Amino acid sequence: MANHSLSGKRRDIMERQESNQQSKAQELLPVTHRRPKTVMLALIFACLLVVCAGLGLITGPQLMASDAKNVAPTRPPMPVETAEVRVADSDKILASSGSLYSKESVVIVAEIAGRIKEIGFIEGKKTKEGKMLIKLDSAVLQAELDRAVANRNLSKSNYKRADNLLKDHAISRQERDEAYASWQLDRANVRLAQAQLAKTIIQAPFAGTLGLRQVSLGDYVMPGQALVNLEAIEELKIEFSISGKHLAEVKTGQKIKLRSSAYPQQSFIGQIYAINPQINVQSRSLTVRGLLNNSKHQLLPGQFVKIQLSVGTRANALFIPEQALIPQPKTKLVFKVVNGKAQMVEVKTGTRMEGWVEITSGLSAGDIVVTGGHQKIGPGSPVQTVPADPTLFAKN
Known part of the structure; x- marks a missing residue:
């Protein structure tokens, strides 16, 4: 009996020593080996919270109280320039x-060949109708005119003499007619010489402004050669x-x-x-x-x-400033301000009138549209409206 009691005490002592050794070994284990137990406790705690919340023991505000400090603050309204959709009559354009x-335009050219003797105009200046622009050397043509006049005078005298001789029956009627024809031919030669001489003075055919001359004093020009344009x-x-x-x-x-x-x-x-x-x-x-x-x-x-x-x-048409339009490849958009927020709206346009564009669909009279600051906002962005300077928009 004494031996049995001694054996029991010895087993107790050995069990306590083994338990102590296991405790020390557990303390010596790395943290990573103990993490599953911690995770398990956290999961159990989270499940208890969900159950309690479902039973009404813990309210929503209590659950969110710990996360309230992590919620981002509300974005402040972005200031944008705006204008009101206006109503006006629209012209169909x-x-x-x-x-x-x-109104009149001509290139002055030389009609005959000759050397330029005088230039009577200043480039780029106004001129009157009939003013002399260029004068060609006329010595040869003047001599030809003088010869033609002399021949005409002689033939005229011959005709008068022949006419008197015919009355006296001294010559035939044919001889008198030939003298008359010679006189008329010489008269025509005088007119021809006069016309040629007149072409040496080149005049403005109408009042206008002269262009840049294409010739210089002393140039020899040919018929059809451009001299200067007149407008x-x-x-x-x-x-x-x-x-x-x-x-x-x-x-x-x-x-x-x-x-x-x-x-x-x-x-x-x-x-x-x-x-x-x-x-x-x-x-x-x-x-x-x-x-x-x-x-x-x-x-x-x-x-x-x-x-x-x-x-x-067209009466009662709607207009917005051109700056409000946001052109896209296949459509046109504007930002309309609704309850303090930017709302993107598709619109159709009509006539443009000096800084304003007609809206045929998508907006109503009195709507407020964004005219400046589009790049800072998007659909649904809170905005603070700032009336745009009306002088920025052209008036029709």
């Missing part, structure tokens, strides 16, 4: 492009084409608005004076001509111009 021409530019012709389908809308007397790249902020007004009575077979277009007052000589022949022709009016 036919747009085209064309060229300007002098009547107090008025200019405008020539342009429109589609034949608008034939019924175009009339003589209608006003034309023109723009030139030389004066981007200025428009010019002309008037239709002629319409070609035939439509071009290849282009199916109609050629139209107008006249433009150019007394200040701001425009010159040969310039390219953009043309607008008003052929009707």
Whole structure:
């Protein structure tokens, strides 16, 4: 019995020593070997939270309280320039492009051969109709005229003598007629010599502005040789084409608005004076001509111009500044401000009127559209509206 008791005590001592050794060994294990136990405890704790929340023991705000500090703050409204959709009458405009021409234009040429003796004009200056521009040496032609006059005078005397002799029956009627024909031929030679002599003085056929001369004093010129161009530019012709389908809308007397790249902020007004009575077979277009007052000589022949022709009016049309448009390859968009947020809207456009564009669908009167700051916002972005400076938009 004593031996049995001793054996039991010995087993207890050995078990306690083994337990202590296992505890020390556990403490010596790396952290990574103990992590599964920690993860398991965390999962158990999370499951308990979900169960408690489902039972109503823990509320939503309590669950989110620990994450509230990590939520990003709300984005402040972005300031953008805006304008209101306006209502105005809209002209139906036919747009085209064309060229300007002098009302009258000519290249002055020599009609006869000769040496230039005098130049009576200054390049680029105005001249009057009939003013002498160039004078050729006339000595030879003057001598020919003098000879022709002498021959005419002689033949005239011969005719008068023959006529008297015929009355006395001293010569035949045929001889008298031959003397008369000789006199008339010499008269014609005088007129021919006078005409040739007149061609040595080259005059302006109409009032206008002279171009750059192509010859110098002393040059020997040939018939047909260009000397200088003359342009009547107090008025200019405008020539342009429109589609034949608008034939019924175009009339003589209608006003034309023109723009030139030389004066981007200025428009010019002309008037239709002629319409070609035939439509071009290849282009199916109609050629139209107008006249433009150019007394200040701001425009010159040969310039390219953009043309607008008003052929009707549409009341209560909607307009927005051109800056509000966001052109896309196949559509046009604008940002409309709705309840403090930017809303992207597809629109269709009509007539353009000097800084404004007509909207035929997509917007309503009174809508607010973004005109500046598009690059800073997107659909749904909160915005702070700042009225745009109205002077930034052209007035029609």
